[in-house]
Every structure is written in structure tokens, then in C-alpha cells.
Amino acid sequence: METFLLALGVLLAGGVFPLLTHRLFNFMKAVYIGATVCGCGIGLYAAGISLRSSEIVSISWPWLHIFMLSFSLDSLSAFFLIPIFSICPLAALYSFHYMNKGQQSGRTAINLFFFTVLIISMALVTTAGNIISFALAWEVMSVSSFFLVMYEYQREATRQAGYLYFIFAQAGAMFIFAAFAVAYSHTGSFSFAQFAGIPAQVKVLIFFLALIGFGSKAGIFPVHIWLPHAHPAAPSHISAVMSGVMIKMGIYGIIRIYSLLEVKDLIFGQSVLVFGMISGLLGIVYALGKRDIKKLLAYSSVENIGIILIGAGTGMIGVYSNNAIMAGFGFAGSLLHVLNHSIFKSLMFMGAGAILQKTKTRHIDQMGGLIKRMPLTGKSCVIGAVSISGLPPFNGFIGEFMIYFAAFEGLGVKGPTAILMMLAIISLALIGGLAVTCFTKVIGVAFLGEPRSDKAASASECGFAMTAPMVVMAAACVIIGIIPEPFINLVFLSLRDIHGFSAVPPDVIAGLARNLGLAARLILALLALSLILQRICYLGKEVAKGPTWGCGFTRPTARMQYTGTSYAMSVADFFRPFVKVNTVYSGIKKIFPRGTTYTTRVDDIAEITMNQGMVGPLLKVLGKLRWIQHGNIQLYFGYIILTIVVMLFFI
16 A cells, blocks of 8 residues: 555656746656656556455545545455556656647646646545545546646637536536435445445445446436537547546446445346446447547447446346356456556547647548558557457457357346346447447548548648557557457456455456457458568559549549548438437529538437426526526625524524
8 A cells, every 4th residue: 555655646746846847848747747657657566466465455544533534455446546557647648749838838737737636536536445535536536627628718618518527527426425425324434344234225225326426427328418528628638538547437436336235136237237238329329420529539438338337237237146257257348348448548539639739620521631641640540449349359359258258148047137138239239330330430531531621631740749658559459459368367356356256267267368369369460461462462563553533523522522421420310319310401492503501410319308408497497586696795695694594493
């Protein structure tokens, strides 16, 4: 535990340093990055020690002479520290060239400070040992991430996104704290260790309150609405950390509260599984319909959270059914996808940030041909897109295959569970197919073809500090995919302290890991062999270059290329009424028509329902009460006195 605290100390020192030296802009950023890399490296070392050791280490001290702050490091905590301490230093390095406006040195210094606070608070959330510690760390995490989203606060869209995120963060926290309050009312203790003694009926209430609260942070449908607004508003490296790492704190909370309650109830696994299937399917459908690349990636995070929940729900059902293989591979696949998603989603957001910096647009249809002009960014994003689509031989396939394995194992369980497992398998297959469609759209429209705007035509590769993290994460996607054995063993180690988890036979784990690795390496070898054969076949031959066939047009232009909308809209339209597609077409009304317009937009039914069913009526009621706010200070004092008098009648 001392090593872990040392890591936090180094990180805190590095976070305070920019506030003192912001006038030395590049020096400030360089020292900050060095301290962040050092602190996160120490934190990774502490997590590794905890995973190798079966001992749970704890530390506690009094706070305000009333409460006790307690933190402990077990296998589950140590696992969630790995994405925190792996992705955050890469994001810090990325920020060196991304945040390159010296005239905003003060704002940049504050942003770096809050970024450090976010890293520390996420680490403390995963190690919190009682209600007070968890609540304090959770609130610090939410507030620091709010300030990071508000970096470009001068823009109205950024302010609206920040306020929306803050509302959802605090609403989610209210549900979490309500769950803790119910637990405290039955235990009289702030300790998590007392949760197991709560009556079974109360445990169900606590779990579902926590599921809503943690689900809001994770981005579970329908409480995901803040994601597609906050991620585009935040700087791209912050979007990478929020989507790749921070929303996983919601997943951690769900799994942790399930383990603390020590209950084997089928309703837990069924509920998590259903939420996962809905989030996965609708998340990727909405992503498919988006033209803003960062909004697309935000909805893709909803999809991947759905995949993670499908794995976790399958694991919970496996625990209920006393099926060790189903439980083990369900939870293990879920956690491995947590790690994999933190890598490839952070890579994709950083790639989007690089494109945004060079083209000044997030609109996919204004890009095109970028892989020729930004080769490192383009090739890294291609690897990320293949990984996020769950295709071999990269890392996204490994976690999803383990979830498939657990779900197929669940088909042997009698009763309605087998039907749920069948639906889970179908959902995973649909999600995978739609993800391939979505990211072929991204790569095809943004990186291939010809430039669709002058900015895209003049784009160039970003600086080393931005490309290096992307290359590292792309390499990690490949390494985990072709050498999965140590990473599969890692996730099974992290399950050691989850209540109700029975050890899976080592030969089953080793056999599956070995076969997955062998298949991935074989696919990669075949791919390399085909490229070598292509080179050999063209040796000594002249390769002619010419314009792309224009389908009979004598002067083809970039506007004749597929747009993202034309590529994906027929698929999105298939999912009505769960997806609302708005089309505006002015039509052709004359023999010699003038310019016509045709636009299509995919709207989120959850957001529409919230605006029409909650926000609209609430604003209408508040508008009628506006007369209360008249500016008369004497009447304001009268309101306070009247409120106190009324409250005295109830005390």
C-alpha cells in the first residue's frame, strides 16, 4: 500500500507543478508529463504486486475526528488500476502537442491539474474500503472531470455539454448514495464488509439503486445521454480518458457492489444482461447514424459498455447456476474487454483529435484521403477500428470470444436462462456486424478516397507527442491479440477476491488461451504471407497509376464519393422505431430545378423522451414560478423565515 500512496504523491506533486510554472509553457508541460509517467509507473508496479499476492492490504486514518477513511487493495482493485495507470500517462504525453497554445498557458495549467486530480480520484475510487471514502473519491472524480469537459468554456455548446454531464453525474451519485444510505440503515456501519449481513430483499433494492447510479456513469442506455455531448466538448485526450477509463468506474461499481452483497440471485444477472444487450445494440446503431466522429465514438462506448455488461451478466448467472466455467469466462471476458476497450477507444479518440487539429472539423464527410497525408494516425486508427469491431487477430476479439464461450456454456442451463443466453449470443453477433459496418464507414470515408475539403487536402502528420501514444496503443492491440495468454491469466487472477467465484480448472483456461493465440498468429501469418506474395508477383513489373474510374462521368469530383450518411442510413433506418430518423428533402418541383437540399439526421429516442417528458414540462412549471425571482431582498429574507417556521412544525 505504501507503493500505491507513493504513486499518488508523485502524481499530486506533478499536478501542482503547472500551477506554479505556467509561464514557462513547454517546460511546465514536459515536467508534468515526466511526473505523470513516473507516478503511473509506480502505480502499475503496486497493482502488479497486489495481483501476484493473495494478501489484501489496507490503510485507514480518521477524518474530521468523526469519520474513518479506509482504502484497501485487492485483486479487483488492482486490475482496474491497470487501465488507469496505463492510459493516463499516454494521454498526458499526447497533450504536449495537442494543447499547444502558449497564450492559454494558465488555462492549460489548470486543465493539467484537474487531469491529475481525475487520475488520483479514479485510483481512490477503485481502492475505497468504506462508504465515506468511496463517496468522497467519487465526488472528486465527477467534479474534476466536469472542469476538464469545460476547458473551452467560452463556447455555448461546451457549457451546455458540461452542465448536462454535471446533472447526470450528480443524479447518478444520488442513486449511489441512496443505496449506501439504505445499507447503512440496516448495518449501522460505513464499512463495506457489513453489506453481506443485510436482508435479502433489501439487497435487491440496494443493487438496483446502485445499478442506476453506476450505470449513469458507465453510459448504460437510457442514462447515457451525457456521453455524446460531453465527449465532443472535451479536449480529445480527455475524451480518451473519460471514455476509455473513467466510465469503467461505473462497471467497477456494479461488480464491486455485487460482490459485497454476497448474494446469488438470478434477477441480478438477468437485469445486467438485458441492460447490456439493449445498450450494445442501440449504442452501435446510433453510432452508425452519426457524422460527427467524436459523437460516433461516444455512442460506440455505449455499445462496448453493453458488451462488458453482457459478460458480467453472464458471469452472475453462472454464479447463480453454480457453473464455474460460465461464471469464470463471463466475468473474465467482461474484464478483459474493459482493458481492451480502454486501449482501442483511447486510440480512436486520440486519432479523432489528431484529425480535428489538422482539418478543423469533426464532420466525417469533410475529411477523406487522410491516410496518405497522416500515415501514422491513419494506420493506427485502422488497427483500432479492426480491434473495436471485435475481429481477429487483434485484442477486441479475445474478450468477446470469452463472453461467447461463457454464453454457449450457458445454453446447457435449464429454464429461461438458456433463452437469455441464446439472446445474448444473437445480440453479440448483431453488435459485431454493426460495429464492422460502422467502422468501415469511419475508415472508408475519413481516411480513404479523395479529400472532401481544402483542410483535408492540406492536412499533415501530427507531432511525435501525439503520434507516439497512438502507435503504442496500436501495438498493444496487436500484442494482446496474438499473445493473449498472459492477459487471460491476468483477468482470471483479478477474479480471485470476487465473492461466489469458483476457480476455473487451469487446463481449461490454458487450452482456450493457447488456441486463441495460435489462431491469431496463424491469421497474422497468412496476412503477412499474402502481402509478401503480392510484392513478389509485382517484382520487375511497372505499376501504372491513374484516376479512379468515374462510372461514366468524364470529370468525377470528390463530391461523387459515398458519404457517411449514404453508406449507413439504410442500416440505421432498419431499426425504427428504436431509432428516430429525420429527413428533410426540398424536392424537385420544376422542369429546370434550382438547388435542392437533402439532409438526414438520426436522433436518440432516450434524449427525445427526456426532453419531451421531463425537461419540457419542468421548464414550463419553472417558467410560471419566475415571479418569485423579483430581486427584492426583503422578500427573499421573508421566504427564508417562512421556510424555517414551516419546518419547525415538522420537527
